[in-house]
Amino acid sequence: MSATPEATTPPPLEVRSILGDVRDRIRSGDLGTLPVFFALALIVVFFQLKNSNYLSAGNFNNLIVQMAGEALIAMGVVFVLLLGEIDLSAGFVSGIGGVLMAEFLLQGGSFHLPFWSIGGFAITPYIAVILAVAGGCLIGAVQGTIVAVVGVPSFVVTLAGLLIWQGVLLQIIGDGGTVVIQDQTIVNASNYFMAPVYAWIFAVIAIVAYALTTFMKERRRPTADSRARNYAIARVVFMALVTVGIVSWSLSEKLRIGGGTRGFPVVLIILVLFLLAWTYISDRTVFGRHVYAVGGNAEAARRAGINVTRIRILVFTIGSGMAAVGGIILASQLASVSPASGGNSTLLDVIGAAVIGGTSLFGGRGNVKSAVLGALVVNAVANGIALVGYSSAIQYIVTGLILLAAVTVDTVSRRRLAAAGR
Amino acid sequence: MATAPSTAPATLELRGVSKSFGPVQALTDVDLVVRPGEIMALVGDNGAGKSTLIKSIAGIHPIDTGEVFFEGQQVSIHGPKDAARLGIEVVYQDLALCDNLDVVQNMYLGREAHDSLLRLQEPEMERQTTKTLASLSVTTIRSIRSKVAGLSGGQRQSVAVARAVMWNSKLVILDEPTAALGVAQTRQVLDLVARLGQQGLAVILISHNLHDIFDVADRITVLRLGRNVAEFERRSTTQVEVVQAITGGIGTRVAGVAETAAEGAADVPGGMA
Numbered sequence: 001m002s003a004t005p006e007a008t009t010p011p012p013l014e015v016r017s018i019l020g021d022v023r024d025r026i027r028s029g030d031l032g033t034l035p036v037f038f039a040l041a042l043i044v045v046f047f048q049l050k051n052s053n054y055l056s057a058g059n060f061n062n063l064i065v066q067m068a069g070e071a072l073i074a075m076g077v078v079f080v081l082l083l084g085e086i087d088l089s090a091g092f093v094s095g096i097g098g099v100l101m102a103e104f105l106l107q108g109g110s111f112h113l114p115f116w117s118i119g120g121f122a123i124t125p126y127i128a129v130i131l132a133v134a135g136g137c138l139i140g141a142v143q144g145t146i147v148a149v150v151g152v153p154s155f156v157v158t159l160a161g162l163l164i165w166q167g168v169l170l171q172i173i174g175d176g177g178t179v180v181i182q183d184q185t186i187v188n189a190s191n192y193f194m195a196p197v198y199a200w201i202f203a204v205i206a207i208v209a210y211a212l213t214t215f216m217k218e219r220r221r222p223t224a225d226s227r228a229r230n231y232a233i234a235r236v237v238f239m240a241l242v243t244v245g246i247v248s249w250s251l252s253e254k255l256r257i258g259g260g261t262r263g264f265p266v267v268l269i270i271l272v273l274f275l276l277a278w279t280y281i282s283d284r285t286v287f288g289r290h291v292y293a294v295g296g297n298a299e300a301a302r303r304a305g306i307n308v309t310r311i312r313i314l315v316f317t318i319g320s321g322m323a324a325v326g327g328i329i330l331a332s333q334l335a336s337v338s339p340a341s342g343g344n345s346t347l348l349d350v351i352g353a354a355v356i357g358g359t360s361l362f363g364g365r366g367n368v369k370s371a372v373l374g375a376l377v378v379n380a381v382a383n384g385i386a387l388v389g390y391s392s393a394i395q396y397i398v399t400g401l402i403l404l405a406a407v408t409v410d411t412v413s414r415r416r417l418a419a420a421g422r
Numbered sequence: 423m424a425t426a427p428s429t430a431p432a433t434l435e436l437r438g439v440s441k442s443f444g445p446v447q448a449l450t451d452v453d454l455v456v457r458p459g460e461i462m463a464l465v466g467d468n469g470a471g472k473s474t475l476i477k478s479i480a481g482i483h484p485i486d487t488g489e490v491f492f493e494g495q496q497v498s499i500h501g502p503k504d505a506a507r508l509g510i511e512v513v514y515q516d517l518a519l520c521d522n523l524d525v526v527q528n529m530y531l532g533r534e535a536h537d538s539l540l541r542l543q544e545p546e547m548e549r550q551t552t553k554t555l556a557s558l559s560v561t562t563i564r565s566i567r568s569k570v571a572g573l574s575g576g577q578r579q580s581v582a583v584a585r586a587v588m589w590n591s592k593l594v595i596l597d598e599p600t601a602a603l604g605v606a607q608t609r610q611v612l613d614l615v616a617r618l619g620q621q622g623l624a625v626i627l628i629s630h631n632l633h634d635i636f637d638v639a640d641r642i643t644v645l646r647l648g649r650n651v652a653e654f655e656r657r658s659t660t661q662v663e664v665v666q667a668i669t670g671g672i673g674t675r676v677a678g679v680a681e682t683a684a685e686g687a688a689d690v691p692g693g694m695a
Binding site: 286 | 514516519536542
């Protein structure tokens with residue numbers, strides 16, 4: 001790994017100052033992602049003791065595939081939660097996303113526009129995906145407009161959405177029916193595993209890109225702050241180790257399944273790309289800053305000249321758009337959609353994932369990566385319980401307890417944060 | 423701060439401003455003049471029209487009749503954007519800060535520095551924030567990257583005032599800046615207000631606390647029931663006189679209020695150098 005930055009590491013890190021800073025933050029109630037990693041460690045140790053296959057490469061890859069769809073939906077939920085709003089329709093809108101894509105694919109390769117018959121065009125899998133996501137965005141834009149312009153509470157609007165889109169899904173597919181997805185491109189999104197050499201190429205590209213963006217940002221700082229530079233180096237080293245760890249873990253066993261060699265799940269790359277894109281948008285752009293501002297104090301944001309209505313509509317659009325993206329991945333995983341797609345525990349899993357990952361229900365605090373971390377926790381529990389052979393009753397109870405713990409941590413840390421300065 | 427230059431045109435001059443809400447006449451023929459470098463205190467009892475007046479200046483409630491001059495030019499302010507364009511900034515009593523954001527983010531709230539791709543320019547924003555806070559001698563804020571939720575009342579007020587100043591503003595309106603503060607923090611904020619005047623900004627200060635007003639203000643305009651009732655030079659008046667103007671009473675004695683201007687002005691630090 002010549003691309004890892006260890007080779008260029010300047011003076012030793014001021015580990016103590018970094019630790020001291022972390023301690024200050026914890027004291028003021030800003031726990032960040034610490035509780036999540038703590039919970040994850042507990043879960044892993046427990047299930048590994050119960051079943052030694054839990055940490056195997058095969059099960060790790062399974063876990064990634066299982067969590068991907070919900071993690072993508074939860075990214076949209078994070079944006080809605082950042083505003084201090086809620087999106088209860090996310091589950092069934094993901095079902096709508098899946099079924100829209102499946103139905104577009106079923107058009108037999110060509111599609112005739114319904115309103116004006118100037119022929120048609122071939123629907124490639126990519127066009128089907130784009131149309132399905134556009135459909136999700138449209139749903140979000142409508143729901144967001146009702147919330148932001150009319151002023152109906154988002155809880156009610158999206159609760160109505162939950163019922164409406166469940167009905168629409170049932171209407172399209174028919175009771176007890178399923179739509180099978182035969183297109184290989186779509187199915188591969190969740191079910192293709194890359195050969196090791198490609199996985200490593202992606203890993204190297206990812207690490208180099210991360211190191212470059214981080215150090216370039218450091219260089220533009222006005223003052224050469226040694227502590228900030230050490231932080232940057234520590235972050236890059238950490239991310240490089242994590243990336244190398246995940247890839248080598250994923251590739252450590254080659255399981256023979258259906259005659260093919262399993263490798264690195266391609267869906268993880270999709271997940272990481274969305275994670276990076278949304279993290280960038282939320283942290284580094286004006287739009288992202290305004291989302292946090294509206295979530296923190298909508299009245300202050302309005303007086304500062306931020307178009308609060310526009311931000312709200314856009315956020316609900318992102319929420320439902322990402323629900324459709326996640327629904328497509330869920331459909332791809334099962335190679336089919338049914339009226340239950342996006343039903344059952346999907347909604348509570350994704351909202352739970354966002355909150356467990358550290359995004360506040362009260363608005364203004366959280367980040368996109370909490371969606372992935374939370375989905376990892378929720379699915380690590382589900383996966384482990386299935387592996388060990390406990391009933392799903394246990395799964396609901398354990399997930400519920402973790403959610404309760406997460407919200408308690410959020411509430412307590414919010415109180416401490418408010419008390420820290422007074 | 424008696425050196426308010428009389429040669430320069432007034433930063434803001436209102437002549438005969440009236441405003442009504444339906445049958446309620448909130449302001450009647452109000453005149454007000456604030457010059458560069460001058461701190462004008464606006465006082466009056468509850469319902470005297472102070473809030474309506476500043477909201478009119480800020481463009482939230484445009485005036486019905488009357489004339490507004492800004493730096494000698496007649497202007498009409500129809501909305502908050504008009505006011506901001508002229509260089510009028512208001513620090514409201516609730517400060518309008520986002521607790522979940524840090525100092526830099528709040529300073530640039532709604533006016534973030536960005537490039538053509540809407541990417542935030544953090545180094546530039548940090549630099550400007552540091553510069554503005556330093557120019558106001560705000561030294562109590564340890565890190566400009568700390569969240570506003572963790573700041574004290576005085577520090578929050580400093581951030582709100584610094585934000586108002588940063589945008590090349592010419593007139594800063596402060597609504598009850600010391601209302602919820604303890605003694606030490608009130609001192610900090612009053613020093614900050616005095617510094618705004620020293621920097622040549624025109625300041626309108628609304629307060630119920632006569633002690634604070636006699637500490638920093640140059641002149642005092644008293645409103646009662648939506649009308650001008652009096653205007654005082656701080657150096658040639660007493661708190662009793664001002665209280666009489668506010669209440670409309672004659673010879674009302676108020677417990678704890680100083681009898682003479684000298685007593686009220688005794689603890690003014692320095693004045694203008």
